[in-house]
Each structure stands twice: as C-alpha cells, then as structure tokens.
Amino acid sequence: MLSRTNVLTYLEDSTRRNPNAIAVIDESGTYTYARLLEDTQHVGSALARCGACGSSVIIMLRKSELALACMLGTLQAGACYVPIDTSAPTHRLRHMAATLGNALVVAGEKNADAVRQALPGQEVLIAEELLRQPVDTGALEAARSHTLSCDPAYVMFTSGSTGTPKGVAVSHGAIASFVDEFVRIFGFTSEDRFANQAPFDFDISVKDVYGSLAVGATLVLVPRELFMQPQALVDYLEKNQVTVMVWAVAALCIASAYHVLAPGRLQSVRQVLFSGEVIPRKHLDAWLRCLPDARFVNLYGPTEITCNCLYHVVDRTAAYPQGLPLGRSFGHCEVLLLDEADRLVTEPGRLGELVVRGPSVALGYVGNPEATGRSFVQNPLNGLYHDRVYRTGDLAELLDSGDLVFRGRRDNQIKYMGHRIELEEVDKAFEDLPGVQRCRCAFDARRQRLRVFFEGTADEAALPRLVADTLPASMRPSSITRVDSMPLNKNGKVDRAELLRTYFPTKSKEGR
Template identity: 45%
Template sequence: MMKNVLELLEHTAGRIPNKIAAIDEHGSMSFAELLRATRAAGSYLASGRELFNKPVPVLTEKSINSLVAFFAVLYAGGYYVPMDTEQPFSSAEVRISILKPSIIICDRDRAEQAKRLLPNGDVIIIEEILDTPMNSALLSDIRSKKIDTDPVYTNFTSGSTGTPKGVVIAHRSVIEFIDEFTQIFGIDETDTLANQAPLDFDVSVKDIYSCLKTGATILLIPRRLFSAPVQLLDFICEHEVTNMTWAVSALCLISTFHGLDYKTPNKLKRVLYSGEIMPKKHLDAWMTALPDTVFVNLYGPTEITCNCCYHIIDRNRQYDNGIPIGKAFPNERIYLLSKDGEIITEPDVTGEICVSGSSVGLGYFCDFAKSDEVFIQNPANSAYHERIYKTGDLGYYNADGEIFFKGRADFQIKYMGHRLELQGLERQIEEIGSVFSCCCVFDEQAPKLFAYYTGEEEEKELRIKLRDKLPAWMIPSKIRRLPSFPLTKNGKIDRAALLLLGKRRKNDKG
C-alpha cells in the first residue's frame, strides 16, 4: 500500500526514466533527473536539521525548481508550503508568523526577500543545493518513520474574513484522490498537462501529481502569459497540450478576446474547469471550437484535497437549469445539511454542501478553534466519530439526484426587503444576449447592489432589458460594463476589488 506521494515519483522514474516530467520556459527535466535532483536537495535539507512533520515555506517563481524544492522537503521529512511570489510583503509576513518555520527555501532572485521574511532563520537557495551528494541511508531512515496521515503540503486560503488559514493535507488524501482522478479522466503518459494555476493554489496539485502518477508531462505556464491571450495560445499549441485543468476565469480570458478565432489548441483531449460557475456562452464558445474535446465541471474547496464532485458535460443536453456539479468522486460522500443540521435528501431543497471521506483535510494549521467550526462530527452518525467538512457553499439535488451549486452561504443578501442570491442574479443577467459574464456585489452599509459585466451590451440597454426580465426590487442599483474583471491571484473574480470600485464611484459623486 502506498503511503507517501514520493512513491509516485520513484515508481514512474523507475518505469520511464527518460520521459520528460516537466517543462518550464527555461528548459525541461526527465523523471530520472527530477528524482536525482530532489533526492540530492532533500539530502541537504535533512542533514543536521529537524524537519520531521514541520512546515517549510517555498518562495520561488513557478518553475521546475519549485517542484524540486517541494519534493526535497518531503524527502527531508517535512511538508511544503508554497508562497505566492507576487503577494504584498505584509501578506507573506502574516503567513510566516503563523508557520514559524526554521527554514525557508527560495530561488536566487528572491533571496533578499526571503531573508527579510525570516531574518533569524535558515535561508536556502534551491539552485545551490542541487548537486549535494546523496545520503540514501538518511533519506531511507526518514521515510521509514513516515505514515500516510502525515502532512504533504499546506495551502493558505483567506476565506470570507480575509484572515489566512493554512489548510493541511495528508499524503493519503493526495494519493487516493489522484488515483481516482487520473483513472476517471484517462490521463496517461502520452498527455501534456498545461498548468495554469499558481503553485500555491490547490488546482496545481492535480497537475503535479497526475504527472507523477501516470508519467504525463507538466507544462508550467509563465504567469505573464495570462495577460496576453495570443501568446498564451501560441505557447499551448507549440507544446501540443492535451489537458487543461484551469480556473473558469482563465478560460474566459481566451474566449472573451475571441482567442479561439485566432488559434485552436486542437490537441486538447479534455478541459476541466473549477473555481466559479462557467458562463454558458463561454462554455459554448470553447465547445464549438473543440468539438471532440471532453469538458468537465469540477467542484471542491481547498479543504477537501482538490475536488469532491465532477460532471462530464453532455453535448446533447440543454442545461436549461444550469450545469450540475454532478456526483461525488469515489471514496468521497456528499451531504446537504439544513440550517438545523438535518440531512436533506429530497430534490429542490437547499442545504449546505458537506463532504466526508479520505480527501478531507487535517484541519487548519495552528487554528483548532476555526477547524472545530467547519471540520465537524457527521450529525447523521451517532455511532462513531466521523469528520465531515462544512464547505459554506449551498446546493440542492434535482430529481435525478445530481447536485447543483447555488452559491456561497455568505453570498445570500437581504435587499429591498427580499432575500437574494447574488450568483442566481448573475446567471439571469448573463442570459441576456450580448452579456458575456456578470458579477454582482453588495455594499451592505449603503445599501447598494452593483452589477458589473463584460460584453457588447450597452449599460442603458441592459437596464431596459432587465426591467422586462426582473422584478423592480431585483434590479441592481448600479450597472457598469468593464473590459475585463479584476482577478485574484488564483484566477477567480476579485469581488472585493469590485466592491471597492463601487464605493469609490459613489464617493467620487458624493
């Protein structure tokens, strides 16, 4: 039985040593070379340091060396914490203050930043330890003490409060999820996986470990290309990408600017998307351009190891009621809980989406109070201890038992005396012909409801059409067209930035 994700790398390097494991804009590395480099760097980290089950932040630009650093930390007995290289220094300081690490790994370009973050710690530059003599005996001794419930990584997520929480995920969770994920979607060593997500975002976990599991190649796309759709498509087509597991907003970037009219990545076997609801017009544009490609709607928060639900798009289905998040992955179970903690089984009744199974994370790093709020005892089980995770997302079953996402519990607002779901309003606005995408935000203090959208529809015309479509109380106070949406570093629409934009416009007029 596999207990450690490093076994994925070791098995594949033994089976196809010369196969290319990873490509970045600077070069490539085979599985054998990746294994050799990580064991060498791991030997350096393990020598004279006590890193067993300790967090190790990694501050590197997305590159092959990032992967080497991650796996080296695992060989040394610790678990890695990817750090966003573009976040404000104060945000990085907060994360370091939570972790209290003894060392930090960085690349040469970020050595000074790393020293500022950890002035009294050990700053290790990854490029300088790749040729360390391998200490196989030391690495074997460390491995013999590891178990499958030990942490493999921590990713920080801010949640609705803005306070960062470090989600701790175990080896077993990654191993079991990736095994099912690659089998269901048929990923194998002939695939090239285009990595869009930042490495501190858990979407990248699917790319990284699918490659280690199957022998596929991971293509690490430079972040700068996501502001240049033409160059991005050139890069994807040049490398004959066969798989894209991307954030919705990244796909919409290409379709908004009609990139698929310029060039079609026709080697794509599958496109899997998550993070937000995919606007139907954008999905239709992709599916029209790629008639033989499989499209999959994924759902799942960071706390449950990547995803817990999936739905393979049926090209012959109309999806008049929206696209479901589908059904649970094997070895995971989905519950809908009422506000009273009762299990919902009947169709069309909204409840909070909760998840149990081996994918559920270990909790939040050094935050037992917050962990206890959302990692709870299954209220349907009074016989033995069974942890489930409360996602804070709302959903419902249709008559066929499929699960539909209905938005965040904290996206429900009270407006004009009525209860309103912001994401439901967004979908209704997107149904209007020339609107591509919509995002609604609510200023509770004002109170004002703002609708931002991309598309060709004029603002005045859109308001007229909304008057014919919606009750008066449901029409946003302010409607504004944007050339594109501001995005978070994880590729989701930045609702906080849109809310701030609405408040600024109000103050400017006041």
C-alpha cells in the first residue's frame, strides 16, 4: 500500500466505495459517508478563507457529528485540529491557547459566549455557521497541495510535569502508520459498528475515528451522560448493535462495577480493546463472562507514539499470575526495553524502561523544545545515524514468553480514571492557591484514589471549590489532608509513599 500523505483519504476512499453507508450516529441522528465528507468540505472551505492553512484550530464542541466534521474540516483547510473539552477550566484553556499561538477557535452556538469570555479578544467561529458556507474546491485543492505526511494532523494536550499541560503534535503519517496496522491486525470491516466512548480530546478516540473511516464502518458516538447510567449505557449499546468497543479501562469498569453485565447481553459485540491503565482482574472476568465469544485485547501506548505500540490478546484459559501482559509490538514500530545504562534488556525477570521507535512517534511538544528534547531523543543503541525514539518513562518486566508486563512509572506520572496525570501539575495547582505553602499529592494505587497533602493555613473544606477553577475533574483528588510537615526520603525529596503510609495505612478504613 502506498503511504498516505493525508488521513482524509480514509474518508474519501470509503465514501467512493459506499457513499450511502452510515458513517456516524450521534444524539441528533445518522449521517452517511457522503454527508460527512460534504460537511467537512463546507467547514474546510470556510476555515481556508479564514487563513487556517498551516496553523491550528481549537475545536470546543460537544462530541457529535458536527464536532467530527469540524475536526476533519480543519484537515481539509490544511491545518491541524486541537480538540479541547468544553468544560476545561479557564486557566487551562488560556494556557493551551497561548501555547498554540495564533490558533483559530471554533465553538458551537450554545457555548460560543462562554468561550469568548474565557478567551477575551479571541475571535470565535461558530461551527453551525461554518457548515452553511459554500464549498470552495479551489481553496481545498490548494490546501491539500501544501499538506505533507510529516505535517501535524492534531494536537492533544496531556498533563505536564512542570504544572502546565503539554501539547503533543501528531502527524498525518504517524496516524496512517498506526491505523493501517491496527485495522490489519484486528480485521475490522465495513460491517462493524464502533462504540466511541472516549472524548475527542482523549487519544483513544483516534482509534475509533480513523479505524472506522479506514474500513467504511459506522462510528456510534456514545453520549457522555450514559456513563453515569450503567444500565442505560448497556441498553444504548444493544440498541445500536455495536460490534467493536475500543474503551478506556475506567469506562469498562463502570458497567462491571454496577453489575449490569450478564450472559446474553451485548451479543453483537465481537471485540473489546482496552487501554489507559491496568484492568482489575475481577472487572475483566465480569466482561469475559458476559461475552464468552468476544475477543479481548489489552492495548498499551502513550499519546506520544500515536495510540498504541503493544497489544496482547487475552487468553481465557490463562491465570496470568504475573499480571496481564502488555504483549508484543505492532508491526509498524519497535518497542525497546532499556535498563538504567540504556542497554537492551534480554534476560527474563529484569525491569527496564519502554522506549519506542518508528514512524508513529509524535513530532514533539508544541512550543516546548526543552520537554521535547528530554523525551524524544536519539536511539541510545544507534550511534551511526539519526534514529529518533520516545522514552515513555514506563517500566516493564520481560517475561519468559517474551511478553512485557507493566511495572509502574519512572517518575511521578500516573494513570487515574483512564487519564494520564503528572502529580507535579496537581501540586502546582494547589500551591497557587492562597494559604497553601507546599503541596504534594500521591496516588493510592490499592484504593485507586488521588490524595493531596499540604502545608499551610488554607481551609481544607474550601480547597476543592477553589481548585476546580484550575484542574479538570479527572485531576481533582479524592481527599485533601493538612500536614504539619512533609516527610523526606534519603535524597532530601518529599516521600510521597510515606505520606500514604502515615495518613492512609493499609489497614485503615476506606472512608478515611
């Protein structure tokens, strides 16, 4: 297959094959491939007239066909899209907009005023109005001619260790290299119906969007509200006859935790692919019992390598005493396990850092050359020519089988509720509040809780309300505790583990 220079060709090819096939189902209705393509052309023409080519476009829309049309329409205009949660705190939104520079902003009729208030002086384009603009074939062709496979297609912001989010820029070529392999390995077809769980600003959604477009399948956009109604969620999936679920572990656990899974339910589902964190065995078993004939796959990979680099097909007969493996690498990339001296780990039982190389490695962090230089580096095993790799910071153990098992983080970055969080960002948000002299948070892995500890005079009861202006819901702690002083480790740094042991010992009650 010829390499793709633009991921819009997935949509265009599937439209040519079957223009009347259903591309998207959302709360408003169904949309064919022909309609989706036409919508992207209207949006792209309007954005091109606004000078979008070569720049970035912030998309602040509720998950819908309209949002998808604006994202892909941005690509039609020769720009890269930046999906941002409509509920993002103002401080965070302003930082992301400043990082992007002269980005255009697209919002909906219902939230445009709120976005204008959050970004004073910024022109906000209305998505519904963009759809009504005429298609300018010449402008679209000109934009396409300037787009290369190495150009960014999207930017997604992740938590940053300096207390500010980092924007990961991912190219057209990186998406294509992953999606082509993803589709090949798991055999998706035009008959599939993908149940999209993840928000568009979470890179799990990239697999749904481009996986379905690549084969001409249907993308079913599951309303966010249903994840607070487990029974209604399962009913919705059945009503829409979904066949593929590419979900975060936290989302799968919602259904299994509330015991709405039972044999005979969700019988149209043939594949469940999960990622984001280690799935608890009891939750996995509940899903396996519910879907005895479905294939379950554990996926691994950070945003910086474009979705995933490792996969493991769950063996229903295996006990996995050492933990569910991350598996083996996809064919488009290579995953290295390097020890502290950057030597390749080849002996089973040893730990190392996961380092990824290949065409799906991201371009880097937007406007942050220092962070880019720390994580996107020359392959330490290759001193002969330029060979860029991404250091994930994740530790893994090599098993006798050749598989890899996740063994934690090198630093203070964690996975919480399916989101990647760096503890320092939470620390900084609290330390910026009045009355907080120092803050350190810690992840209580046993209870799956994020705990905050602080020194100072601030009112503990008032802090959750104050920090809500800075931190998104996924980064807010389960508990806030004032301490007289922070325990230190032998290196003179605050010992986060000791904080947990002192204030939340193993035998303490959950409600503490």
